[in-house]
Amino acid sequence: MTQPKTDPRVLRTRKLIMNSFIELSGKKEFKDITIKDITTEAMINRATFYYHFEDIYDLLEKVLSEVLLVNLNYDTYENDELNEEAFVRIFTAITNFQKSLSNRCHRGYEDTIGRIIREQLEIIFYKMLLKQNRREHDESLKITSVILS
Amino acid sequence: MTQPKTDPRVLRTRKLIMNSFIELSGKKEFKDITIKDITTEAMINRATFYYHFEDIYDLLEKVLSEVLLVNLNYDTYENDELNEEAFVRIFTAITNFQKSLSNRCHRGYEDTIGRIIREQLEIIFYKMLLKQNRREHDESLKITSVILS
DNA sequence: TTCAATCTGTTGTATAAACAACAAATTGCC
DNA sequence: GGCAATTTGTTGTTTATACAACAGATTGAA
Structure with missing residues (x-):
């Protein structure tokens, strides 16, 4: 209940990345999905990906x-x-x-x-x-x- | 063709605001829609609204x-x-x-x-x-x- | 009308995201 | 195996957005 409230920008970006990944998972095999694919699909800068996820x-x-x-x-x-x-x-x-x-x-x-x-x-x-x-x-x-x- | 490419953040934010406005227009009369309504619906800070629109x-x-x-x-x-x-x-x-x-x-x-x-x-x-x-x-x-x- | 509550514009500061550039790693093809 | 092209992580810098605070305007109900 008393969560510190995450920055809305973070929520949006994470959602964009995750959704793009899920979307791509429906089209390609996981092994063929690159980070570049995901960030392009999400219209997110690739550097931003690494701000949220290790790999x-x-x-x-x-x-x-x-x-x-x-x-x-x-x-x-x-x-x-x-x-x-x-x-x-x-x-x-x-x-x-x-x-x-x-x-x-x-x-x-x-x-x-x-x-x-x-x-x-x-x-x-x-x-x-x-x-x-x-x-x-x-x-x-x-x-x-x-x-x- | 040779447009300077607008910052993706700007595109996203504008789309969010505009869509929220359109969405709200379906529920309320225009005169009852406040900027606060729009920014809340769009999960955008109200100050950001004024970065893109006068009023x-x-x-x-x-x-x-x-x-x-x-x-x-x-x-x-x-x-x-x-x-x-x-x-x-x-x-x-x-x-x-x-x-x-x-x-x-x-x-x-x-x-x-x-x-x-x-x-x-x-x-x-x-x-x-x-x-x-x-x-x-x-x-x-x-x-x-x-x-x- | 008056008053409280809400909304509007605006500003200063902190932080996330964009962008460009890079070396290293990986892929795919010959 | 070797080589070109692509992808991966990473970094420094710039810009957009978040947030808090504020005075003034607007609303709505007593």
Whole structure:
């Protein structure tokens, strides 16, 4: 509640970059997306990218976390049944990322991806547990483990 | 072709402000729209507004010109028949503006609006004439004159 | 009318973003 | 492998935007 309020310029720029990345992810494989692509699409100076993200992997991490969090917050307002669909969407997205990522083995990156997803899922599941409905989510957890293993 | 390239920040900010204004115009009457409303909606600092526009009337002028120009450029790619619809849209928009503007008589503003519209229409008609198809547009001109009188 | 609240313009200062230039790394092609 | 072209990080400088504060204007309700 008492957050220091982030500069609106920062919010706008980050959103532009992230959206451009997501947009491009629909057209190209992750390994073919360059930072220059993203910044050009976002109409943002390339130097500005590095003000917000270390590199393209850092961006990927943050986009993934963001997506998962957004979907989470969105879901907490809907109930039970509808969540199922959302989970399916999320998992599909994750799987796609994993797949398109598999080529670019650079610095054993799958581990990092896996870590992020697990962390976020942990949070999600935790909040879900607080809402008392356990059953189906345990299945999801197993599925994820399988995919990431 | 050899334009000095405007700063992308400027383009973004102007677009944000203009879009917010257009958005708000759909919800409120012009006379009820404050600059604070616009900047809040656009998530732009109010001081920044004055960096780009003198006041709300200046914004209105530029939005009108912009809208007309965009529609013009859009139309030049389509041909004859479809233009009719576009013109209808534009005239409806103009008429609405005029109507919602009529209360706010502040500094005899209708004159300015009329001037802008006439200027822009002049350009449009001129370009149309270069494309040889005269007939219908003369009617439009008459209609406009009536409205503005 | 009067008064409180809101809005308008304006200014000074801090910070994010643009831009240009660069060396190093990576890619892709022969 | 080697070479040209592209991409990546990084830096210094300029410019646009954020923010806070202000006096004056406008609004709206008592």
